[in-house]
Amino acid sequence: MKVLNKYSRETARDFALRVLKENILSLELKPGMAISENELSAELKISRTPVREAIIELAKAYLIEIYPQRGSFISLIDPKMVEEARFLRKITDTAVIETACDEIDEEGIKLLEDNVSLQEYYLSKGMTDKIFELDNQFHKDIYVVAKKDIIYEIHSTLMIHFDRVRNLSVATVKDFKVVGDHRNMLEAIKARDKKTAVELVDKHLSRYQIDEKEIRSKKPEYFKV
Amino acid sequence: MKVLNKYSRETARDFALRVLKENILSLELKPGMAISENELSAELKISRTPVREAIIELAKAYLIEIYPQRGSFISLIDPKMVEEARFLRKITDTAVIETACDEIDEEGIKLLEDNVSLQEYYLSKGMTDKIFELDNQFHKDIYVVAKKDIIYEIHSTLMIHFDRVRNLSVATVKDFKVVGDHRNMLEAIKARDKKTAVELVDKHLSRYQIDEKEIRSKKPEYFKV
DNA sequence: CTTAATATACTTGTATACAAGTATATTACG
DNA sequence: CGTAATATACTTGTATACAAGTATATTAAG
Numbered sequence: 001m002k003v004l005n006k007y008s009r010e011t012a013r014d015f016a017l018r019v020l021k022e023n024i025l026s027l028e029l030k031p032g033m034a035i036s037e038n039e040l041s042a043e044l045k046i047s048r049t050p051v052r053e054a055i056i057e058l059a060k061a062y063l064i065e066i067y068p069q070r071g072s073f074i075s076l077i078d079p080k081m082v083e084e085a086r087f088l089r090k091i092t093d094t095a096v097i098e099t100a101c102d103e104i105d106e107e108g109i110k111l112l113e114d115n116v117s118l119q120e121y122y123l124s125k126g127m128t129d130k131i132f133e134l135d136n137q138f139h140k141d142i143y144v145v146a147k148k149d150i151i152y153e154i155h156s157t158l159m160i161h162f163d164r165v166r167n168l169s170v171a172t173v174k175d176f177k178v179v180g181d182h183r184n185m186l187e188a189i190k191a192r193d194k195k196t197a198v199e200l201v202d203k204h205l206s207r208y209q210i211d212e213k214e215i216r217s218k219k220p221e222y223f224k225v
Numbered sequence: 226m227k228v229l230n231k232y233s234r235e236t237a238r239d240f241a242l243r244v245l246k247e248n249i250l251s252l253e254l255k256p257g258m259a260i261s262e263n264e265l266s267a268e269l270k271i272s273r274t275p276v277r278e279a280i281i282e283l284a285k286a287y288l289i290e291i292y293p294q295r296g297s298f299i300s301l302i303d304p305k306m307v308e309e310a311r312f313l314r315k316i317t318d319t320a321v322i323e324t325a326c327d328e329i330d331e332e333g334i335k336l337l338e339d340n341v342s343l344q345e346y347y348l349s350k351g352m353t354d355k356i357f358e359l360d361n362q363f364h365k366d367i368y369v370v371a372k373k374d375i376i377y378e379i380h381s382t383l384m385i386h387f388d389r390v391r392n393l394s395v396a397t398v399k400d401f402k403v404v405g406d407h408r409n410m411l412e413a414i415k416a417r418d419k420k421t422a423v424e425l426v427d428k429h430l431s432r433y434q435i436d437e438k439e440i441r442s443k444k445p446e447y448f449k450v
Numbered sequence: 451c452t453t454a455a456t457a458t459a460c461t462t463g464t465a466t467a468c469a470a471g472t473a474t475a476t477t478a479c480g
Numbered sequence: 481c482g483t484a485a486t487a488t489a490c491t492t493g494t495a496t497a498c499a500a501g502t503a504t505a506t507t508a509a510g
Contacts, residue, residue, distance in 0.1 A: 011293075012464070013281075037492070047465040049274075052492085053281055056238075060282065062375065068236075068492050069471040084375045091320040095312070150287065150309045158379060237494065262462070272495040277462085293462050294501040 002028050003043060012050035019044060020054055021157070024063055024074060025164050031076045031222040035064070061157040076224040077165060079212060085162040086205075092151060093139070093201050097185065099146035101192045108145040112186045115141060119179045128176060138182050145189070166208055168215045168222070177207060227253050228268060237275035244269060245279055246382070249288055249299060250389050256301045256447040260289070286382040301449040302390060304437060310387040311430075317376060318364070318426045322410065324371035326417045333370040337411045340366060344404045353401060363407050370414070391433055393440045393447070402432060 001023050006015045020040075023029040041051045055072055058064040062081060066072045075081075100108070115138045122130040143152035181204040188197040216223055226248050231240045245265075248254040266276045280297055283289040287306055291297045300306075325333070340363045347355040368377035406429040413422035441448055 036490085038490090041465095048492095049464055049466090053278060056278055057282070057285065061379075066492075067472095069490095070473080071491055080372065081375060084373055087320070087324075087373065088317070088376055091316055092313070095316040099312075147305065148309055148312065150306060151313055154286075154379070154383060261460085263460090266495095273462095274494055274496090291462075292502095294460095295503080296461055 001040075001043060002026075006044075012044075012046040013053045016040070016044055016046065016051045016054035017057060020058060020064075021160065024058070025160050025167065027164055027167055029074045031074050033074045034071050035074060036071065058157070061160070063157070063160055077222050078161075078224040081161045082165050082210075085158050088155060089159060089162060090201075090205055092155065093142075093205065094198050096143055096146045096148050096151070097189065097197045097201050098194045099148065100142050100189050101194045101197055103146055104189050104192065109186075109190055111141050111145065112138070112189065116179075116182050116186050119182060123176055123179045131176075131179065135178060135182070142185070142189070162208075165210050165212075165215065168219065169210050178204065181207070226265075226268060227251075231269075237269075237271040238278045241265070241269055241271065241276045241279035242282060245283060245289075246385065249283070250385050250392065252389055252392055254299045256299050258299045259296050260299060261296065283382070286385070288382070288385055302447050303386075303449040306386045307390050307435075307437075310383050313380060314384060314387065315427075315430055317380065318367075318430065319423050321368055321371045321373050321376070322414065322422045322426050323419045324373065325367050325414050326419045326422055328371055329414050329417065334411075334415055336366050336370065337363065337414070341404075341407050341411050344407060348401055348404045356401075356404065360403060360407070367410070367414070387433075390435050390437075390440065393444065394435050403429065406432070 001019070004015075004019050004022065006012075010018075020029070029035065035055075037048045037052050037055065040055075041048045044051065055064055055066065059066045059072075062078075063075050064072055065075050115134055119131055119134045119138070122128065122134070140149070140152050143149050181200060185197060185200045185204070188194075188200060226244070229240075229244050229247065231237075235243075245254070254260065260280075262273045262277050262280065265280075266273045269276065280289055280291065284291045284297075287303075288300055289297055290300050340359055344356055344359045344363070347353065347359070365374070365377050368374050406425060410422060410425045410429070413419075413425060
């Protein structure tokens with residue numbers, strides 16, 4: 001597991017949570033792999049308590065499975081789980097961008113504009129690795145504009161199911177097209193054009209389509225069913 | 226706080242969680258009220274650890290606010306939070322009932338039919354207190370039919386924000402009309418009539434409309450803003 | 451009496467010890 | 481050698497002790 005640096009103000013629990021999420025998303029912690037509270041606490045140089053609290057939270061999001069007195073395991077990729085996450089993201093993103101069209105104001109425009117401009121800048125400089133983080137932030141900002149930021153937070157951990165499968169996909173290179181999507185979304189929101197905005201969300205998410213069969217053939221041991 | 230009976234197989238953590246949820250929903254634990262891990266563990270006759278773990282989970286759902294070294298408090302009613310929960314329930318219920326229309330089969334019909342029949346029976350006998358639980362189960366069953374039960378689970382804790390405000394409302398007596406709603410929803414799903422089903426969800430949720438002003442004037446100290 | 455300094459009694463965060471149960475390795479037996 | 485009984489070394493669940501910080505009560509000074 002890749003151990004990140006602990007921020008000085010960060011609680012041990014938040015630290016453990018951050019490290020675990022990152023490693024599950026990046027598949028450094030592999031689906032099906034056993035993890036132990038004791039091992040992790042040794043590795044992170046904190047006690048069992050905060051590690052355990054982080055594990056419990058991830059178990060609530062079905063990212064870890066806890067079998068009492070037997071062990072805890074990184075959840076296998078469950079196609080049903082992935083589908084529920086995708087479904088939830090689609091309906092929520094759609095409704096939220098519509099609301100954003102209603103709620104957008106000068107402040108919101110600035111928030112989104114700054115982000116997209118930066119994405120375009122990094123794209124033009126070929127610094128595509130910077131775009132990933134801005135991509136996530138852009139989606140969060142739309143929720144903020146729509147005054148639905150709690151929903152974003154609540155769903156964020158669940159979306160790891162979706163995102164880690166994406167990370168297994170070979171064809172994640174076409175990421176540069178998303179910057180154009182974001183620009184178009186922003187313009188639609190500014191124009192309060194709900195119909196176009198919703199179409200863009202649909203188009204945008206279709207880029208994240210995953211070829212389950214292909215991934216499954218490469219890594220069958222990662223899958224639940 | 227009303228302490229429930231602990232099931233023999235239930236872990237101490239699940240027990241604490243169940244008791245806390247129930248008391249927050251019923252407003253036995255009042256918004257803004259201070260709670261202490263030590264007090265609760267004494268009251269529930271379990272140690273601090275499982276109580277603490279339950280509190281952390283509820284804090285993640287914004288039902289409890291933890292201020293380190295100062296104390297933990299039942300969250301005040303936050304209109305933004307209530308609105309986000311209502312928004313989420315509406316869009317999710319809508320999308321899920323459409324999916325249920327696609328996925329319904331004999332087994333699903335039986336599941337829903339058994340529930341609604343029982344509701345109708347209790348209604349005819351005037352045993353309206355039994356209907357509350359069946360109401361929740363009916364909604365969950367629709368998610369099950371639509372193969373979206375994880376989404377139901379993930380959202381259930383969040384919906385307490387919405388439901389506890391409903392419990393403060395005087396006009397919750399018109400509950401008997403929901404049985405008719407449920408019958409109509411079931412028939413729409415059986416007929417795979419998405420348009421009608423969605424209209425019914427909308428109509429159904431409109432019954433849960435809350436008069437914030439009225440509640441606020443009765444209990445202003447419960448509100449955040 | 452007022453005000454400031456100091457205890458005191460809380461709070462949650464973390465570390466650790468023990469309890470209860472599981473799975474594997476080891477040992478003893480046939 | 482094969483099989484069953486028994487240790488052994490894990491696992492997570494729970495209880496408890498201590499650490500660090502906050503808010504209030506108490507005390508002392510002016």
